[in-house]
Amino acid sequence: EDAQFDQLAAEDPIMAVAVKTLDELSQDPQIAHLARVRREEERFYQMSLDASRSEGVLEGLSEGMLEGLLEGERKGLLEGERKGLLELLLELLEQRFGPLPPTTRAEIDAAASEQLRAWARRVLTANNLEEVLAA
Numbered sequence: 001e002d003a004q005f006d007q008l009a010a011e012d013p014i015m016a017v018a019v020k021t022l023d024e025l026s027q028d029p030q031i032a033h034l035a036r037v038r039r040e041e042e043r044f045y046q047m048s049l050d051a052s053r054s055e056g057v058l059e060g061l062s063e064g065m066l067e068g069l070l071e072g073e074r075k076g077l078l079e080g081e082r083k084g085l086l087e088l089l090l091e092l093l094e095q096r097f098g099p100l101p102p103t104t105r106a107e108i109d110a111a112a113s114e115q116l117r118a119w120a121r122r123v124l125t126a127n128n129l130e131e132v133l134a135a
Contacts, residue, residue, distance in 0.1 A: 093119075
């Protein structure tokens with residue numbers, strides 16, 4: 001503000017010279033033009049910086065979303081594979097050994113894919129349900 005410059009100039013001789021020089025420079029058309037150009041360049045630079053930040057954010061979000069989608073797809077495929085394996089194992093066990101007790105069914109439902117595969121392989125050779133599910 002001009003009032004602040006005047007107050008500083010009144011308090012300090014160096015500031016008085018600086019304020020006077022600033023006033024003189026402000027009157028020069030070439031310097032005024034250079035000041036306008038500089039302000040416009042600063043505005044353009046800030047706009048470019050903002051645009052770059054926005055592009056970076058969008059790119060980061062896109063990459064994150066893609067990674068999330070791929071991870072979700074992978075998990076979905078694994079879960080789908082597990083459910084198919086579970087259904088097949090239950091069908092084979094019931095076909096071979098008859099209806100399953102609820103506790104056995106719950107144990108099988110809670111098992112991981114690798115365990116389900118191991119049990120499925122044993123269905124062919126086991127003499128009874130206990131041999132299939134043995135540790």
